[in-house]
Amino acid sequence: MGEVALNGLSKRYPGGSDLAVKEVTLTVADGEFMVLLGPSGCGKSSVLRMIAGLEPITAGTVSIDGKVINKVPAKDRDIAMVFQSYALYPHMDVFNNLAFGLRRRSVPRGEIERRVNATAAKLGLAPFLKRKPHALSGGQRQRVALGRAIVREPKVFLFDEPLSNLDAALRVTTRNELIRQQYDIGITTIYVTHDQVEAMTMSHRICIMDKGEVV
Amino acid sequence: MTGVVPRARPWGRGEAGAEVSARRASLATLFIFLAPALLLYAAFTVYPVLRTFWNSIHTIGPHNVQELVGAANFTQLLTSDRVFWKAVGNTAIFTIIATIADVLGGLLLALCLFSGAPLAKLLRVVWFTPVLMSYVVVGIIWVWIYDYDWGLANFILRSVGLGALEQSWLGDPRTALWSVMATHVWKWLGFNMIVFLAALYALPEEVLGAAELDNCGWIAKLVYVIIPMLRPTIVNLLVLSFVGKMMIFDLVWIMTGGGPLWSTETVSTYVYKRAFDWNTFDLGYPSAIAVLWFIIILVFVFAMTQLLRQRDRLEF
Amino acid sequence: MIGPGYQWLAHLRRSPLLLFVLLYTALSGGPFLWVAVMSLRTTPEIFASPYALPSHLHWEKFADAWTRSNYSTYFWNSTIVVVTAVVLLTVIGAMVAHCLARYHFRGNRVARFVILSGLILPPQLLILSLFQILLEFSLYNTLTGLILVYVAGHLAMTVYILEGFFAQIPQDLFDAARLDGYSDLEIFWRITLPIGAPALFTTVTLNFIILWNEFLYAVVLLTEDDKRTLPLGIMHFMGSHQLDIGMLATGLMIAIAPIILLYGFFSETMIKGMTAGAVR
Numbered sequence: 180m181g182e183v184a185l186n187g188l189s190k191r192y193p194g195g196s197d198l199a200v201k202e203v204t205l206t207v208a209d210g211e212f213m214v215l216l217g218p219s220g221c222g223k224s225s226v227l228r229m230i231a232g233l234e235p236i237t238a239g240t241v242s243i244d245g246k247v248i249n250k251v252p253a254k255d256r257d258i259a260m261v262f263q264s265y266a267l268y269p270h271m272d273v274f275n276n277l278a279f280g281l282r283r284r285s286v287p288r289g290e291i292e293r294r295v296n297a298t299a300a301k302l303g304l305a306p307f308l309k310r311k312p313h314a315l316s317g318g319q320r321q322r323v324a325l326g327r328a329i330v331r332e333p334k335v336f337l338f339d340e341p342l343s344n345l346d347a348a349l350r351v352t353t354r355n356e357l358i359r360q361q362y363d364i365g366i367t368t369i370y371v372t373h374d375q376v377e378a379m380t381m382s383h384r385i386c387i388m389d390k391g392e393v394v
Numbered sequence: 395m396t397g398v399v400p401r402a403r404p405w406g407r408g409e410a411g412a413e414v415s416a417r418r419a420s421l422a423t424l425f426i427f428l429a430p431a432l433l434l435y436a437a438f439t440v441y442p443v444l445r446t447f448w449n450s451i452h453t454i455g456p457h458n459v460q461e462l463v464g465a466a467n468f469t470q471l472l473t474s475d476r477v478f479w480k481a482v483g484n485t486a487i488f489t490i491i492a493t494i495a496d497v498l499g500g501l502l503l504a505l506c507l508f509s510g511a512p513l514a515k516l517l518r519v520v521w522f523t524p525v526l527m528s529y530v531v532v533g534i535i536w537v538w539i540y541d542y543d544w545g546l547a548n549f550i551l552r553s554v555g556l557g558a559l560e561q562s563w564l565g566d567p568r569t570a571l572w573s574v575m576a577t578h579v580w581k582w583l584g585f586n587m588i589v590f591l592a593a594l595y596a597l598p599e600e601v602l603g604a605a606e607l608d609n610c611g612w613i614a615k616l617v618y619v620i621i622p623m624l625r626p627t628i629v630n631l632l633v634l635s636f637v638g639k640m641m642i643f644d645l646v647w648i649m650t651g652g653g654p655l656w657s658t659e660t661v662s663t664y665v666y667k668r669a670f671d672w673n674t675f676d677l678g679y680p681s682a683i684a685v686l687w688f689i690i691i692l693v694f695v696f697a698m699t700q701l702l703r704q705r706d707r708l709e710f
Numbered sequence: 711m712i713g714p715g716y717q718w719l720a721h722l723r724r725s726p727l728l729l730f731v732l733l734y735t736a737l738s739g740g741p742f743l744w745v746a747v748m749s750l751r752t753t754p755e756i757f758a759s760p761y762a763l764p765s766h767l768h769w770e771k772f773a774d775a776w777t778r779s780n781y782s783t784y785f786w787n788s789t790i791v792v793v794t795a796v797v798l799l800t801v802i803g804a805m806v807a808h809c810l811a812r813y814h815f816r817g818n819r820v821a822r823f824v825i826l827s828g829l830i831l832p833p834q835l836l837i838l839s840l841f842q843i844l845l846e847f848s849l850y851n852t853l854t855g856l857i858l859v860y861v862a863g864h865l866a867m868t869v870y871i872l873e874g875f876f877a878q879i880p881q882d883l884f885d886a887a888r889l890d891g892y893s894d895l896e897i898f899w900r901i902t903l904p905i906g907a908p909a910l911f912t913t914v915t916l917n918f919i920i921l922w923n924e925f926l927y928a929v930v931l932l933t934e935d936d937k938r939t940l941p942l943g944i945m946h947f948m949g950s951h952q953l954d955i956g957m958l959a960t961g962l963m964i965a966i967a968p969i970i971l972l973y974g975f976f977s978e979t980m981i982k983g984m985t986a987g988a989v990r
Binding site (some may be wrong): 418419420423424426427428430432433434435437438439440441442443445446449454458465498503507509512516517518519520521523524525526527528529530531534535536538539544545546550581583585588589592593621630631632637641642643644647648661662665666669670680681683684685687688691692695 | 729731735740741743806821825831836839843858863894898907922939941965981
């Protein structure tokens with residue numbers, strides 16, 4: 180449940196002559212924390228976005244639990260993602276940011292409240308539930324982004340360099356947070372970063388990429 | 395380098411007498427930069443406004459014969475001027491409906507292009523064209539389109555078998571205002587479209603991606619994420635459009651001159667008529683109309699911005 | 711780009727979208743095409759069948775309109791007025807914008823308020839008094855009078871746009887120039903203007919289009935035929951030759967042609983220029 184398999188995944192951007200992602204093949208086992216490590220521009224974010232369904236696939240397949248999901252729209256893939264810029268809904272308060280995805284999936288009211296409050300408590304966000312994102316600090320926003328993903332209880336977590344906008348001290352503490360969460364929850368996680376220390380402390384396995392291919 | 399401006403002197407001169415801060419300028423410099431504009435402004439904007447207020451409490455006859463009448467103009471206006479109230483009614487209908495139509499329409503067009511219609515770049519250019527044209531051009535073309543006998547509107551209706559619906563669009567008091575309104579909206583849709591397009595492209599892509607992952611189809615994304623985030627733009631355009639239409643003159647004047655039977659008379663065409671096209675020459679009365687209308691516009695703009703503005707900041 | 715194309719292809723929604731696109735393109739461009747076609751046909755031809763294509767391209771009508779009906783006068787009047795006004799607006803507006811954006815001085819807020827308040831002044835509040843004022847100073851029915859009114863009337867918008875842009879130029883550049891010994895005027899000339907060129911270009915475009923098409927002030931302040939600007943000239947012509955559709959169409963084309971020509975080459979600039987006040 181939650182095994183992700185990439186087979187020959189490739190991506191060419193319109194107007195680009197080269198493949199940005201070249202035939203990436205790898206399997207992430209259920210519950211595994213896999214890190215995609217590489218320098219800027221190596222294609223790791225593109226791979227992530229293709230898995231999420233936010234980027235069209237040029238060639239190859241993405242499968243979850245053996246089922247090819249190339250044609251499945253992003254909203255039906257049961258994947259949650261934490262973006263580098265957090266991508267919180269600026270016009271909604273923290274509670275609604277967390278609850279939005281659940282509401283859109285017609286989860287009953289009571290269940291939504293339970294999950295949101297539990298996640299908020301776990302991440303120390305309970306005092307901020309009525310605040311809007313612009314009134315939060317960087318670290319708090321990051322936790323809301325994380326909470327939004329956790330509350331969904333999806334099959335797969337995707338992280339796109341979530342710590343790169345935080346200052347050094349915060350990065351360390353949040354990193355430990357994430358490790359602890361992943362241990363608690365145990366959902367398959369694919370994590371993109373260019374920071375080797377992050378990669379080595381957090382992952383079960385590391386996949387190194389450069390210039391679009393797995394090295 | 396000291397960079398310190400000696401205290402208590404607004405035009406900072408440093409120790410050696412030379413300018414130190416680039417933020418300070420001598421009186422002479424300021425004068426050179428500002429004088430031409432302020433002079434022109436004083437003569438051709440500030441003074442006329444003040445003079446209009448002055449006029450509004452007088453009767454101004456030919457050869458500038460003035461007679462102080464106090465609030466008489468305003469009383470007459472508010473209590474016994476049927477045409478004025480008809481004009482206000484027309485202007486109100488025009489403003490409210492045309493504003494909503496062209497802001498909504500502009501949003502619709504922008505969404506069309508944003509969501510990937512083919513040839514979007516070319517369409518953007520073509521759809522903007524009416525905005526560039528003078529009211530004279532637009533007015534005359536649409537007078538022809540609305541012509542009863544050979545105009546495009548009735549021609550199309552007849553061709554598709556809806557000949558029963560053909561009208562004398564500009565000649566019938568019931569349809570004239572709506573016809574002029576349609577033309578006005580036609581001219582300005584492209585403007586709102588461009589502003590909305592710019593706003594749409596400025597939306598953070600990742601937030602839209604997050605919405606997709608949160609199980610938002612196209613419509614849900616639009617309703618729950620895109621439109622709320624566009625709120626500042628929507629409010630700005632509503633206010634801009636509102637003010638523009640409250641002052642509308644050119645198109646009405648060119649297409650119908652305020653007729654038939656005052657059905658397209660707007661406050662500004664009435665001001666013009668009272669001043670230059672009336673059996674008695676008096677600039678005081680139309681000045682009163684202009685003053686009153688200006689105050690009404692200010693009140694409405696203030697009310698609109700207070701009501702519609704975002705309570706918190708919408709940063710992203 | 712968001713709104714991924716590949717998801718749309720799967721949607722049946724494609725057909726209504728295309729239909730709408732076609733309809734609106736016809737709606738926004740069609741009327742101009744119709745006028746363009748009519749401008750090359752004679753009035754009898756048009757009345758015979760208003761929507762047919764020209765059987766014979768009557769290019770001579772353009773020459774006719776130009777010479778016979780005073781169009782050349784209208785065109786030149788418009789050119790003189792608009793070019794002069796735009797130049798003045800740009801120079802004076804830039805000076806004010808630079809001053810307000812750059813310098814701290816006691817009257818800064820007041821000056822800014824006074825000038826930008828022009829943005830909400832309705833023309834009706836001004837024209838009647840301007841009518842009186844121009845009469846009193848013998849500027850009524852003169853191109854000079856109109857030019858001065860135009861410049862004063864559009865300063866607010868010009869300053870609004872330019873000031874926003876100039877304020878964003880990094881202060882460091884000015885500090886460095888000051889240290890290098892440049893005078894205020896030189897700083898304006900050598901730094902603000904070159905760096906602010908895109909914004910200047912924008913306001914030039916905006917002002918040009920607005921003033922070329924301007925009607926209300928012109929119709930109140932110019933009544934002699936040989937002073938009329940183009941929009942007025944066309945209206946006058948419309949009044950006296952209401953049924954000469956062919957000629958009117960040609961006249962309209964003469965008015966539209968410069969703008970369409972410029973639009974063909976500079977569409978991006980013109981679009982950005984016209985919407986500059988509204989897009990923040």
